[in-house]
Amino acid sequence: MDWLRLWKPYIFPSPIAVFTTLWSLILDGTMSIAVLASAKRIFLGYILSIIIGIVVGLAIVRFKYLDENVSPLILGLQTLPSICWLPFSILWFGLNESAIIFVITIGSTFAVSIAIESGMKNINPLFVRAAKTMGAKGFSLYWNVIIPASLPSIISGLKQGWSFAWRALMAGEMISATKGLGQVLMVGRDLADISQVMAIMIVIVVLGVAVDKLIFGKVEINIRQKWGLDKA
Amino acid sequence: MSVVVENLSKSFITKNDKINTLDNINVEFHKGEFVCILGPSGCGKSTLLNIIAGLEKETAGRVICNGKEVKGAGPDRVVMFQESALFPWLKVIDNVEFGMKLAGIPKDERREKAIKYLKMVHLTRFQDSYIHELSGGMRQRVALARALTLDSEILLMDEPFAALDSQTKNLLQLELQQIWLETRKNIIFVTHNVEEAVLLADRVIVMSANPGTIKKEFHIQLARPRQPENIDLAYLAADIMKELKEEVEKVAKAEFDTDWTSKKDPILSDSDSNMGTGI
Numbered sequence: 001m002d003w004l005r006l007w008k009p010y011i012f013p014s015p016i017a018v019f020t021t022l023w024s025l026i027l028d029g030t031m032s033i034a035v036l037a038s039a040k041r042i043f044l045g046y047i048l049s050i051i052i053g054i055v056v057g058l059a060i061v062r063f064k065y066l067d068e069n070v071s072p073l074i075l076g077l078q079t080l081p082s083i084c085w086l087p088f089s090i091l092w093f094g095l096n097e098s099a100i101i102f103v104i105t106i107g108s109t110f111a112v113s114i115a116i117e118s119g120m121k122n123i124n125p126l127f128v129r130a131a132k133t134m135g136a137k138g139f140s141l142y143w144n145v146i147i148p149a150s151l152p153s154i155i156s157g158l159k160q161g162w163s164f165a166w167r168a169l170m171a172g173e174m175i176s177a178t179k180g181l182g183q184v185l186m187v188g189r190d191l192a193d194i195s196q197v198m199a200i201m202i203v204i205v206v207l208g209v210a211v212d213k214l215i216f217g218k219v220e221i222n223i224r225q226k227w228g229l230d231k232a
Numbered sequence: 233m234s235v236v237v238e239n240l241s242k243s244f245i246t247k248n249d250k251i252n253t254l255d256n257i258n259v260e261f262h263k264g265e266f267v268c269i270l271g272p273s274g275c276g277k278s279t280l281l282n283i284i285a286g287l288e289k290e291t292a293g294r295v296i297c298n299g300k301e302v303k304g305a306g307p308d309r310v311v312m313f314q315e316s317a318l319f320p321w322l323k324v325i326d327n328v329e330f331g332m333k334l335a336g337i338p339k340d341e342r343r344e345k346a347i348k349y350l351k352m353v354h355l356t357r358f359q360d361s362y363i364h365e366l367s368g369g370m371r372q373r374v375a376l377a378r379a380l381t382l383d384s385e386i387l388l389m390d391e392p393f394a395a396l397d398s399q400t401k402n403l404l405q406l407e408l409q410q411i412w413l414e415t416r417k418n419i420i421f422v423t424h425n426v427e428e429a430v431l432l433a434d435r436v437i438v439m440s441a442n443p444g445t446i447k448k449e450f451h452i453q454l455a456r457p458r459q460p461e462n463i464d465l466a467y468l469a470a471d472i473m474k475e476l477k478e479e480v481e482k483v484a485k486a487e488f489d490t491d492w493t494s495k496k497d498p499i500l501s502d503s504d505s506n507m508g509t510g511i
Contacts, residue, residue, distance in 0.1 A: 129287055130317035134331035134382060135307035144334065148321045227320040228364020 013195035022199040030184060031203070037180040038169060041097065045104025046165045052105065053112025053161065058142075060113065061120045071117070074110050082107030082164065083171035090176065100172040107168030108161035115157015119150035152223050159216045166208050235261040235284060235309075235386060235418070240293035242279055242444075253279050255443035257293070263385065264416040268429035268436045270472065272480040276444030277422045278390055284420065285311045285388050297386065307331060310379040311388040314395055316371035318363045324374055325350070325359040331382045349377040352411060369400035376408070380415065389421045393428070402460060405431055409457055426476060430469045431458055438475050441483045448475050 009017070025031040056074070060067050082103050089099040123146060131145040147154075173182025181200055188196030224230050242254040253276040261267050271277040282288040284295050286305040295302040297309060305311075310331070318327045328346040337345075350356045353373035358366060366374065372392055379387055393401045409432055412419055423429050429436045433452055440447040450472055454464055481494050 126313060126315060126317045127319060129305075130311070130313065131330075131334075132287065132305035133285055133307070133309065133311040133388075134378075135334045137304075140334055144330070145319070148319070151321065223321070226362050228362065 010192060010194050013198050017195040018198045018202070021193070021195040022202070025184070025196070025199060033179055034181045034184045034200075035203070035207070037177075038173065038182070041100055041173075041180065042104060042165055042169045045101040045169065046108060046162065048101070049105040049107070049109040049161060049165060050112055050158065053109045053157075054116060056109065057113035057116025057120075060117045067117075074113060077106075078110040078114060081171075082168040083175070086172060086175060095176055100169065100177060103172040104165045104168045108165035111161040111164050112157050115160065116150070116154055119153030119157065120146055122153065123149040152220075152227065152229075155216060155220055155223065159212065159220075162211065162216070163208065166204075170204060234263055234298075235420070236296040237261075237280070237284065238294050238296065240280070240283065240290050240295065242276065242283065242288070242291045252443035254283075254290075255445050257444070257446060259437060259446060261386075261418055261420055263418055266412055266419045266421065266432055266434045268421045268423055268433035269439060270423060270426065270429045270436055270476060271439030271444070272441050272476065272483045273424060274483055275439045275441035275479065277424075277439050279444070280439075281311070281388050281390050281420065281422045285309050287311070307335065307382045308384045309386045309388055310382050310384045311390060312372075312375050312379045312392045314391045316363070316368075316375040318371055318374055318378070320363045322363075323359070324355065324361050324363070324366070327363065327374060328359075328378045328381060330378060335382070345381055346377070349380045350374075352380065352414075353377045353407070367400075368396050369404060372396065372404060373407075376411070380411070384417070386418045386420070389419060391423055392421075394423070394425070401428075405460070406457070408432065413456060426469045426473050427460065427465070430465045430472065431460055436472055438472060438479075440479045442486065447479065 013021075022031075056070075060071060060074075085103050085106050086099070089102045093099040093102055127145055127149050128141065131141055136144055169180075170182045170185075173180040174186050177183040181204055185197055185200040185204075188194070188200065237257055237259045240254055240257040241252065243250050243252045245251075257280060269277045269280065279288060283290050284297075284302065286302050286309065302309075318324075319330065322330065325343070325346055328350055329342045332342045332345065347356060347359070350359055353376055355370060355373050355377070358370065358374075363371060363374075375392070393404050396404065405428060412432075419432075421429075421432060430452060436450040436452060438447045438450070439445065450468070452468060454462070454468075458465060477494075484492065484494070
């Protein structure tokens with residue numbers, strides 16, 4: 001692109017520059033350290049958010065009082081970008097891992113609980129009626145009917161939660177981390193090395209898509225086949 | 233073992249007025265009896281069945297099953313619905329085993345019994361299929377097998393064949409008759425189809441609409457197994473139809489414009505004027 005001079009190389013990097021930066025990041029070990037650090041954080045944060053999200057979602061489905069009073073609040077909190085919690089997070093946990101994990105968790109918990117709530121509320125009531133006449137009640141009704149019946153929407157909620165968690169992680173790392181993908185990206189910014197910024201962006205996209213396809217995609221395809229949703 | 237319905241009423245309160253879906257119903261269902269509840273759409277026959285099943289609450293009165301008042305749904309009163317209500321996330325065999333699994337029956341016993349009842353409905357070949365791979369008739373067969381596995385003496389059926397095409401429906405009616413002859417369950421069968429009621433039932437209860445009450449009972453004392461072509465069935469059906477027609481027209485009058493009337497066939501409207509056919 002050099003000979004065209006359409007833009008300056010620091011405004012948008014050339015593919016070759018991005019690739020060589022990527023390669024050198026991999027070779028000097030920066031990339032593996034960053035990916036590992038990010039993976040550890042998102043793993044912890046996402047697992048936590050799934051657990052809390054499921055508990056909150058189930059509680060809302062089960063107790064009408066919570067549904068009427070807490071649901072609007074959760075919907076409101078869901079619209080709040082999770083990075084807004086960072087100042088509080090740092091106050092409460094300090095400048096450390098826990099602060100970032102908190103931001104991840106709070107970013108995706110509500111998406112998970114909303115998905116569980118709407119998934120369980122929207123199942124075919126006939127399933128519940130049939131199960132009741134066969135003797136299902138209480139826990140066994142949830143375990144054997146309501147949860148499997150709402151699984152398709154729960155999976156899509158988990159998927160959405162994953163993307164929220166991933167965004168929260170990057171935002172958190174860019175502001176307050178000493179290692180991780182977001183931090184390496186910020187180093188690129190500080191050194192005016194735009195190809196490093198681009199290289200990390202590509203890695204973030206590739207990792208996000210990989211998890212989506214390899215984990216959620218497989219589960220989703222499996223469910224769609226069982227339910228016969230792919231016949232259309 | 234019997235089901236007794238005592239002074240049962242059910243009303244819904246809407247914005248404008250109170251609708252008596254069921255009004256003071258008294259009826260008894262005996263052990264091993266096949267009863268059809270027949271009525272025009274909107275007469276509350278499904279509501280009655282749902283209350284017996286424990287899926288809906290009555291406004292007044294009570295249902296007594298085996299000497300105990302019905303307080304909720306339970307496996308002693310299995311229901312088969314118009315749509316199969318099979319679970320799409322389970323294979324056919326697991327669907328059939330579902331009720332037994334809830335009852336805590338061990339795996340081997342459960343499987344054996346499921347196969348037995350799948351054999352009864354002739355679907356063992358499809359035990360590993362998922363529900364979306366079955367046709368409507370096959371789904372109802374699986375639902376029937378699932379209901380039978382629970383060994384309840386009472387089986388409630390809410391228009392189970394209404395959504396099927398007529399050939400499949402005929403086939404399933406005859407098979408249900410056969411299964412009933414083998415198992416002798418107390419089947420309470422809700423339908424709007426007179427021919428179906430006459431073919432299957434020992435007793436046909438005709439309900440009237442607005443308010444829903446029991447209008448008349450017919451005892452069908454014809455030999456079994458019955459065939460739909462049997463001319464006696466046709467005469468009984470005509471008798472019952474006469475009773476039902478008033479109710480259908482009543483419902484229609486309430487729903488349609490005021491200028492609507494039904495036209496009577498001037499020649500053959502009465503089975504008493506049959507000039508001796510079928511003697």
